[in-house]
Amino acid sequence: MSIDHGVPPAPATGRVALAELRATLGATPPDLAAVRELLGRVPDPLDLEAAGRLLHGARGRAALAGADLPRTTVALLGSSTLDALPPMITAAALRRGILPEVRMAGFNQWQLEIAAGAPELSTLRPRLVACLLDDAAVFDRVADPVDLDEVEARCVAFPAEVATWAAAARETLGGLTVLGTIPLSPLRSRRLVSYAARARLAAVWSRMNAELAGLAADLPSAVVLDFPDLAETAGGIFASDRMRHVAGHVYTPAYLLAYAEELSRVAAADLGRSAKCLVLDLDNTVWDGVVGDVGTAGLRVGGSYPGTAHTELQRLARDLSAQGVLLAVSSKNDDPVAVEALDTHPEMLLRSEHFVARRIDWEPKAGNVRAIAAELNLGSDAFVFVDDNPVERELMRRMAPEVATVELPDDPAGYAAALAARGDFLVLSLTxxxxxxxxxxxxxxxxxxxxxxxxxxxxxxxxxxxxxxxxxxxxxxxxxxxxxxxxxxxxxxxxxxxxxxxxxxxxxxxxxxxxxxxxxxxxxxxxxxxxxxxxxxxxxxxxxxxxxxxxxxxxxxxxxxxxxxxxxxxxxxxxxxxxxxxxxxxxxxxxxxxxxxxxxxxxxxxxxxxxxxxxxxxxxxxxxxxxxxxxxxxx
Incomplete structure (x- = not known):
């Protein structure tokens, strides 16, 4: 069962979902599908952290002990306070259909833990070894933070230091190493009074992060997460000044949740749980208009808005297809009419040849998606469904809950962005x-x-x-x-x-x-x-x-x-x-x-x-x- 991570379809707040989660975990036997659905209704990072702690508790462990779900193990290291991350990772992975065991090294022990032979983590036998660093990992070895020659030398040396650490971590723990580029906190740059110095620091930091990102190609079994992607999802990066001083927090709960979600996607890719097929509706999804009413000539694709929004979705689907994602159609239409529109409209980017399977008829779409799955010899949990109609989306969730149904915004301008942000098709590398x-x-x-x-x-x-x-x-x-x-x-x-x-x-x-x-x-x-x-x-x-x-x-x-x-x-x-x-x-x-x-x-x-x-x-x-x-x- 795949749980949607877009706009929550149910009206319950996160707190109400938490209360229901407690009750569900206490049932005999617990309804794991309901547990995952409830987790999908918890959008707030602190509420999701609380949900993760429920899952870590005695009741949660008992409920999940016999769960028939793929499992993974995650070793977590970092340079700042990350206590909220293990429960967030647990909740985020579980609502993606993966049951993780997460173990964390001590505060700022990312280097010492590996140098000592990983006494806290080695018995876990982790599949993922994740290291989340902040800029203190760089500046803690800078004696004078306004001496840019010293700062630059440290930034130049740091990627090689991380590469050496990653090699040692792999030798000690095995598994897939998950690294990340590092955001520069405003207080680091704003202490500089010269615009020229600030620009130089920005350039030095960017080059360092480029080298860190390049480790994904240089190191075997390594993934590098780029912090701007996480920041875009989270809407910000750094914790408030008070939380930084009182609790030692560097990152906001929203940023940590974005990291936990991305780590759950890496876990899915590592376990081969990435989605494989994108199923698209046609009317008002692939194009603007109902082809049975307005004909091919009346459809709006390309040109001006809203046609440009539908073209953007088509372009995204075509780019996904070029990277191995199968495309299929499930549309309530007459097949000859719809195929004519696909193949003859001058602005159409997707043609019938781009789709490996079509179900263009008047049957329920859940049954059609399962029929496509049987035709392609794939599990229906490998499918992602995109439809502008909220009624069709709700029917898919109820009749085929294993299919990942994308919650689209009302405005088609956001269709492509909503699909791309989910990361359903992410893999570790392309072949x-x-x-x-x-x-x-x-x-x-x-x-x-x-x-x-x-x-x-x-x-x-x-x-x-x-x-x-x-x-x-x-x-x-x-x-x-x-x-x-x-x-x-x-x-x-x-x-x-x-x-x-x-x-x-x-x-x-x-x-x-x-x-x-x-x-x-x-x-x-x-x-x-x-x-x-x-x-x-x-x-x-x-x-x-x-x-x-x-x-x-x-x-x-x-x-x-x-x-x-x-x-x-x-x-x-x-x-x-x-x-x-x-x-x-x-x-x-x-x-x-x-x-x-x-x-x-x-x-x-x-x-x-x-x-x-x-x-x-x-x-x-x-x-x-x-x-x-x-x-x-x-x-």
């Missing part, structure tokens, strides 16, 4: 497969047409002409391998999600060795569609730490072929066997019988299967192997 996703799904449609025309499954597979290539981990495919482990939910045999730090250590110090597989056919290249982690047990047997496969190549024999290749490689290497584990999740049940179907037998360990390599399964006759069949290795 070639992301950029080509729309093309891949169009090719999938052509494959489906061949499937419908085929007289049998064998006939269909033979016509596809599939070619499979296995490749070891390289700098070029490491990002996609990490992404596959993070984002794959259906064909994910163990649920283990290896992060970038683990993938980078492939085959060293006992870490698994990672491989990817690429599939192509007569319609084009699917890209990298599978990732496998192989290790070695004490007796020399190979172990499949996890095996994930993209949903777009199901039912083609790829999974059995890849495991068959693993078995052949293990036998050629003289291994005594291969073990694999299946751990059931809410998404992977259809593959519970994969290992037994290939001759693996259950062991005494729960969910574990072993193949003795005596009789190897046949490989699919419909898949051409484009490399040596014994390509895999373990350890």
């Amino acid at each position: 070639d497969e992301d950029r080509d996703r729309t093309t891949l799904y169009r090719a999938r449609t052509r494959r489906r047409q061949i499937e419908q025309q085929a007289t049998s499954l064998e006939d269909h597979l033979a016509q596809l002409g599939s070619r499979l290539t296995v490749e070891p981990l390289t700098p070029m495919n490491a990002g996609r391998i990490t992404q596959l482990f993070a984002k794959t939910n259906q064909f994910n045999l163990t649920g283990v999600r290896y992060g970038a730090a683990e993938v980078d250590r492939s085959g060293t110090n006992g870490a698994p060795t990672f491989f990817a597989a690429r599939l192509s056919d007569r319609f084009g290249d699917h890209g990298l569609i599978a990732a496998i982690a192989l290790g070695r047990a004490a007796d020399g047997a190979w172990t499949v730490g996890n095996f994930v496969l993209s949903c777009r190549v199901f039912s083609r024999g790829v999974e059995s072929t890849l495991l068959g290749l693993v078995l052949r490689s293990a036998a050629a290497a003289g291994a005594p066997g291969v073990t694999g584990t299946f751990r059931a999740t809410d998404r992977n049940g259809r593959f519970a019988g994969l290992y037994p179907s290939l001759g693996f037998r259950p062991t005494a360990a729960a969910g574990e299967f072993r193949h003795d390599l005596a009789r190897l399964p046949n490989l699919s006759p419909f898949i051409e192997i484009t490399h040596e069949s014994e390509v895999f290795r373990a350890g």
Whole structure:
């Protein structure tokens, strides 16, 4: 279930929602969907902090103990008072559908904690290591803050200091490191009496922040959050002078909440929970006007307002599509009329070819979105729905609460900004497969047409002409391998999600060795569609730490072929066997019988299967192997 973070749809205030939250947490059993809905109705930062503390309390912990939600762990470090952040992160992540465990180092212990081997944080095994700094982290080592030569030297050296710290943090804790650029407080610059000095300080500070932002490209497994984005969301940055003196607060509660929300988006991206498909209404959303009433010529797109506002939304959707977001339509209209408008209006930026699926009819939109999800083989919780009609939005929330419904403002001038501000589609990095996703799904449609025309499954597979290539981990495919482990939910045999730090250590110090597989056919290249982690047990047997496969190549024999290749490689290497584990999740049940179907037998360990390599399964006759069949290795 995805909770909207726009204008709250319900009239209850945050305090009323808090009271209801207390009651809901005390129910037996607690209604977790209601908990998330109530959190979505708490807009005030201090109220959300209070909600997070409720979740941290005994009642909240008991209610969430058995929650069937993806989980993450967050280590939090900083240079100022951040006591409000852990409960804010908990509440923000939970309303996004993620259950976090947050642990914080002591006040201003960001450097000492890591230098000492992370005694407070190491047992957490964090997936995210977040460090929120303020300008004191820079100025605390400046003896004379009006000596700009000294200040500049410190600013020049600081990014390298942070990079060294981040490398040590990664070595000590692992996980994804989340850094940030640093705002300069007014009191730092206003103590300077020269306009020239203030300008110089501003330039020095900007260069330092540019270097900090560049660490995202320079450091493995690092994300850098830019403070102006957080400030825009929060409406300000710095705490009042009184709170700075009385409580040691540097940042406002609103700024901390903006940080917590952004961190929850990073957690979602790290867990592969980013949305994948944007579903757009047409009338008064993609364009101004009702095409059935005014015709194509009567629609307003481009030109002057309000047409420019709808063009802005179209441009945003087109830019999202170029970065791998699938576009779909759900509109109450007659399909030929709507498609004519899309393809013939001279100002239209989005054409019918931009959409991988359409449901243009008079059926309820919740059912249409779920039908699109089934067509694309995606979970409907990977969809974001945009419609100008508040009645349709409320129906979507009630009938398909797992779909993220965007609360649009009344004025279409704000449509694009409202959608962009949510960050539903944020990922850690883009791969070639992301950029080509729309093309891949169009090719999938052509494959489906061949499937419908085929007289049998064998006939269909033979016509596809599939070619499979296995490749070891390289700098070029490491990002996609990490992404596959993070984002794959259906064909994910163990649920283990290896992060970038683990993938980078492939085959060293006992870490698994990672491989990817690429599939192509007569319609084009699917890209990298599978990732496998192989290790070695004490007796020399190979172990499949996890095996994930993209949903777009199901039912083609790829999974059995890849495991068959693993078995052949293990036998050629003289291994005594291969073990694999299946751990059931809410998404992977259809593959519970994969290992037994290939001759693996259950062991005494729960969910574990072993193949003795005596009789190897046949490989699919419909898949051409484009490399040596014994390509895999373990350890």
